[in-house]
Amino acid sequence: MLIRGFLTALTLNLSLSSSAALAVTVNSLPTAALVPGGVAVLATGTPAVTAEFRRERVMLADFQGAQYAVVGIPLDARPGAHEVILKTADGTAVPLSFTVTDKQYVEQRLTITNERQVNPNNEDMVRINRESAEMNAAFASWDETQEPVMQMRAPTEGPRSSSFGLRRFFNDQPRAPHSGMDIAAPEGTPIHAPAPGVIRATGNYFFNGNTIILDHGHGLITLYCHMNTIDVSPGTRVAAGDQIGKVGQTGRVTGPHLHWSINLNNVRVDPALFITE
Ligand SMILES: [Zn+2]
Numbered sequence: 580m581l582i583r584g585f586l587t588a589l590t591l592n593l594s595l596s597s598s599a600a601l602a603v604t605v606n607s608l609p610t611a612a613l614v615p616g617g618v619a620v621l622a623t624g625t626p627a628v629t630a631e632f633r634r635e636r637v638m639l640a641d642f643q644g645a646q647y648a649v650v651g652i653p654l655d656a657r658p659g660a661h662e663v664i665l666k667t668a669d670g671t672a673v674p675l676s677f678t679v680t681d682k683q684y685v686e687q688r689l690t691i692t693n694e695r696q697v698n699p700n701n702e703d704m705v706r707i708n709r710e711s712a713e714m715n716a717a718f719a720s721w722d723e724t725q726e727p728v729m730q731m732r733a734p735t736e737g738p739r740s741s742s743f744g745l746r747r748f749f750n751d752q753p754r755a756p757h758s759g760m761d762i763a764a765p766e767g768t769p770i771h772a773p774a775p776g777v778i779r780a781t782g783n784y785f786f787n788g789n790t791i792i793l794d795h796g797h798g799l800i801t802l803y804c805h806m807n808t809i810d811v812s813p814g815t816r817v818a819a820g821d822q823i824g825k826v827g828q829t830g831r832v833t834g835p836h837l838h839w840s841i842n843l844n845n846v847r848v849d850p851a852l853f854i855t856e
Pocket residue numbers: 757759760761837838839
């Protein structure tokens with residue numbers, strides 16, 4: 580046990596950045612949900628300078644005088660005990676445990692008329708792999724210059740036609756679970772930044788269509804897909820409420836809507852946990 584603890588501390592010293600980041604103060608926290616696709620909001624107890632979960636850096640925030648780790652739980656997380664590793668100012672690694680409860684997400688079956696969007700050809704796959712590398716790089720961004728906002732308004736008005744986590748079948752073939760929230764709205768409906776941030780990437784992607792990745796700092800990054808127009812460019816700093824684009828039906832869709840994802844420590848989590856009405 581002693582040896583194992585020592586090794587863990589040593590590994591963390593090597594893998595975590597040497598810049599001792601201070602936690603930021605926030606005036607709200609997301610709704611906690613200790614389920615796959617949810618968010619753990621954990622009082623650290625020990626003041627930490629950095630934290631990681633599954634080798635990804637985790638947000639630390641001070642709220643009402645106490646420090647919290649705000650942790651995205653992946654959809655593929657197993658029910659049971661999980662550990663965030665806190666690192667204190669003197670370099671000690673302190674495990675912080677939490678328990679994930681099972682959640683059964685329901686099935687959704689969709690029919691896509693463009694067969695290539697269900698079974699892409701080799702040429703498509705080259706494009707898809709290049710695009711996912713580009714998007715993954717943006718999702719891995721860590722920006723400490725911004726103040727994270729833990730609660731947001733929905734980015735566009737409309738009924739939420741499909742909820743997060745649905746186990747999806749396209750033309751009866753199983754595909755990745757739904758990693759965001761769909762908001763149905765007519766083509767051309769404005770989409771607004773739900774919180775301040777920096778546009779990290781934009782593109783026209785095979786599945787996602789016209790897409791924006793918006794970085795709110797500290798590992799909190801939002802994704803907007805299937806847009807008609809993209810009204811911003813990479814590097815642009817936006818304020819909450821700024822128009823960033825319009826609802827469309829580009830990419831793999833069955834009709835006009837906004838697909839909105841929230842990424843926290845590089846994990847897609849349920850956007851509903853961040854929405855204030
Ligand atoms: Zn969607």
